[in-house]
Amino acid sequence: MENQGEILIAVLRIGHRPQRDKRITTHVCLVARAFGADGIFVWRKDEKIKENLDKLVKAWGGDFFVDFKNYKKVLNEWKGMIVHLTMYGEKIDKIGEIRNKSKDILIVVGAEKVPPEVYEKANYNISVGSQPHSEVAALAVFLDRLFEGKNLYKKFEDAEMEIVPSPKGKTVIEKGFKTQRS
Numbered sequence: 001m002e003n004q005g006e007i008l009i010a011v012l013r014i015g016h017r018p019q020r021d022k023r024i025t026t027h028v029c030l031v032a033r034a035f036g037a038d039g040i041f042v043w044r045k046d047e048k049i050k051e052n053l054d055k056l057v058k059a060w061g062g063d064f065f066v067d068f069k070n071y072k073k074v075l076n077e078w079k080g081m082i083v084h085l086t087m088y089g090e091k092i093d094k095i096g097e098i099r100n101k102s103k104d105i106l107i108v109v110g111a112e113k114v115p116p117e118v119y120e121k122a123n124y125n126i127s128v129g130s131q132p133h134s135e136v137a138a139l140a141v142f143l144d145r146l147f148e149g150k151n152l153y154k155k156f157e158d159a160e161m162e163i164v165p166s167p168k169g170k171t172v173i174e175k176g177f178k179t180q181r182s
């Protein structure tokens with residue numbers, strides 16, 4: 001499965017508390033973008049997160065969106081499949097079935113306790129192992145399995161910066177010019 005340009009894969013970040021969760025929510029956004037999602041809905045407004053992501057997208061390319069919306073509204077309005085990532089869920093081995101059933105997938109990740117209705121609304125509650133870990137790790141593994149590893153080195157056409165994978169050192173193409181960074 002590959003992105004086709006329109007919004008297919010979005011993430012819903014539930015439980016963001018602006019004072020405590022800024023860094024981890026930013027990491028959820030970074031992982032969502034880098035591993036192939038089209039955008040993220042964050043349930044509480046935090047302009048700083050959007051500002052940071054918008055800057056990053058300008059430099060590294062793509063159309064990734066950050067939107068602030070009530071989680072109930074997102075869940076009710078989403079037309080495609082809803083997958084909630086939780087350590088209590090079914091094994092991630094369901095990924096093939098999920099991939100085949102729908103192109104539009106909303107992936108829900110929490111912070112602390114997720115409201116019970118999310119478990120109900122989700123078409124699938126999926127675990128990435130049955131141990132507690134992190135929404136960042138769970139999202140990365142889920143997206144990588146969903147896209148079967150194809151998004152890790154995808155190129156963003158409008159990027160101002162691009163990394164050239166190198167055995168040593170840091171090689172970057174900046175606005176068309178190849179540079180070595182120290």
Ligand code: SAM
Binds near residue numbers: 135
């Ligand atoms: N008790 C939580 C749970 O239901 O998974 C763990 C809270 S954890 C700090 C925050 C978020 O990380 C969870 O809401 C879930 O989205 C994700 N998460 C943590 N461990 C996970 C696992 N093993 N599988 C899938 N998602 C996980």
